[in-house]
Amino acid sequence: MIPRLLSFGVLLAVGVFSQDATTVGPIIVHTETSVVVNTEISVIVNTDVIVIVNTEVNTVLPTEIPSVASTVWSTLFPSEGLTTPTTVAPPVEPTEPPEDPRCTPGCTFEPTILDSATLKYFPKNCSTVCSASALYIGYETDLTEKQMIDTLKNMKHLVGDLIVTRSKYKTARFLASLESVDCYNYGFFKFTLNDKMTEIGLPNLTNVSCRIHISSNNNLTRLNMPQVIPILSTYANYSTIDVEISYSAPSFCITIQEMSNLMTYEYIKFSLITGSYCAVSSNSTSTEKKTCDLQNYTWSNMSTECVNVHGDVIINYENQDLAYMFESVESIFGSLIIYGTNLTSIDFLGKLEHIISLTEEQPALIVEMNSILSNVSFPSLQRIQSRAYVPVLFNNNSVSLLKDPSYCYDIRNSVTTSDTWIVKFDDQVCEDVEKAAAASVVKDKSTRGAHLQLFLITIVSIGVLFNF
The missing domain is CATH 3.80.20 (24 nucleotide stem-loop, u2 snrnp hairpin iv. U2 a'; Chain A)
Known part of the structure; x- marks a missing residue:
């Protein structure tokens, strides 16, 4: 019989029992706030199961654990029995972690x-x-x-x-x-x-x-x-x-x-x-990589050698000509917002690896209202962290970004292999962008075919008219 896992509340698996196995121990079980210390538990069960017992530290004595297990089992599975003995085996001394040469005798x-x-x-x-x-x-x-x-x-x-x-x-x-x-x-x-x-x-x-x-x-x-x-x-x-x-x-x-x-x-x-x-000083060099603070200083005072940037980077129509100052930036400790610019490319962000925003509900990367932006490649991007459910948003930019789903996929694949929802282009995940782009191609071909057919009919009609 395949053992079944019983999971309820803060209960965690402590051992696998069968009809022949009546003892388990020593154990250590972690919860979000506590640890069950080493004890040896003797139980008898009438079917192969994984029994789960865990509580706060020292709130359940070893002699009480069997009755707790029985209570939990009978509550969740009233039709199946779990019997426990009235005595508990003597404690077993814990042993050193096996096969770890660092654990020397006496330490x-x-x-x-x-x-x-x-x-x-x-x-x-x-x-x-x-x-x-x-x-x-x-x-x-x-x-x-x-x-x-x-x-x-x-x-x-x-x-x-x-x-x-x-x-x-x-x-x-x-x-x-x-x-x-x-x-x-x-x-x-x-x-x-x-x-x-x-x-x-x-x-x-x-x-x-x-x-x-x-x-x-x-x-x-x-x-x-x-x-x-x-x-x-x-x-x-x-x-x-x-x-x-x-x-x-x-x-x-x-x-x-x-x-x-x-x-x-x-x-x-x-x-x-x-x-x-935490606040940093302007153009700090306290770490190996130069850190520049945008929260208290203007772009004009910022070094062009910044590797780390502290604060939200907001690129708009008024400062877009200074965007080249971010060519050396690898990490933004804040959000990157590109809004309402006349930029056609963001190639000045070729070294950007990390965007880590701690602001509640604010996406880490926002690109909106850039009508001629046609290249949004981030070749070095590795990590995007945000407390927003969708940390990357592209909205109302050049239609060319929607015709090529690779822009969406490239950003998403650089930071995750599983979370399909974290990047959206005009409220669409990458798969929907791809479907819409494919449908648009079919529609364009159909439209071009109809126009060609109308053109040929017109030519033929003109030829017939002049023959007369």
């Missing part, structure tokens, strides 16, 4: 939650620390900031998830020595629901091979993670890393450097980024 943190009870088990003298499941810092963590610093000051590399949720700390600088976190690409680097936290504060952290999830920290105003680059782990074959940074304080901002680092590789996917960009 694995066996518990999950770091608190006063587990502090003595933390390998304080190891520069590389492996977690049997996850290093969890939460509301149960009752250590002072000084204790945290003393405990974690030698840890430069963490192999395993890092989860900081519902903690009491204003900053995570007790992890300031940390240089890398490797979750094998599918685990979590997570900071959530930390109401007192105003910054993450990891100045030395560089490589993160995890799904990055920083969300719902109500007072968070800065990341202060200037070097973090999501990068694939060499110890895993899962090839996608996603990033979410959302729902922080209203004044939260991310620096140009931090955003640039987050989009270093094409395999990094942004699920949601909210907030704004």
Whole structure:
């Protein structure tokens, strides 16, 4: 029998059971806000199923889990039985991550939650620390900031998830020595629901091979993670890393450097980024690539050597003659708007790779009311990010853009292979533009045929008339 997946609310799969298998463990299960610590669960089922049980940390004791599983099962599938024993097998000690040469003897943190009870088990003298499941810092963590610093000051590399949720700390600088976190690409680097936290504060952290999830920290105003680059782990074959940074304080901002680092590789996917960009100085050279600020300075004061541009780039009839100043631009941290110009081409944007807008509901790329614009090629474009449902809009431009669907397809294919809705030309997705263009060609041929037929009839008629 093929196992069935039972999914309900925050429940997640913890193991596959059969008539012969009555035990599963140890386990670690992630949810959006919590972790179930290692336990061994004994259950007996009368059919092959995948039983799913997950709740908040420490809210369900190991002895209670079987009854919870039974309740969930009977609620969702009242006609099918799930029986549980009255006793639970003794806990099984978690083991080190298998076949990872970085996990040396004595440098694995066996518990999950770091608190006063587990502090003595933390390998304080190891520069590389492996977690049997996850290093969890939460509301149960009752250590002072000084204790945290003393405990974690030698840890430069963490192999395993890092989860900081519902903690009491204003900053995570007790992890300031940390240089890398490797979750094998599918685990979590997570900071959530930390109401007192105003910054993450990891100045030395560089490589993160995890799904990055920083969300719902109500007072968070800065990341202060200037070097973090999501990068694939060499110890895993899962090839996608996603990033979410959302729902922080209203004044939260991310620096140009931090955003640039987050989009270093094409395999990094942004699920949601909210907030704004932190202010930069005019023609900043604080990074390797020159950053120019359009929010506080006019185009005439902007360098022609800008690689990054901060602010919305709005090209219109009045400034279109200065558009050449963007020939060196690779990234726009804002929106690109081309409106009401007499431009025939946008070849001055040949180096543009990224358009990343954080403004709510504003498309990243808007091209409208350019009646003679006939070339909209973006040969270097790699990423468009926007909080709008349709991040790319072309409206009321030259009809030639609608007759050639390759313009639409080229833009879309450069930034996605699956999201067909993200580019629209006059409210049409690329497939509809293609159909309309094909129908127009057929109509034009039919019209030309009718005109030719009328012309021949006219010639014949004139010939017959003169013969008379």
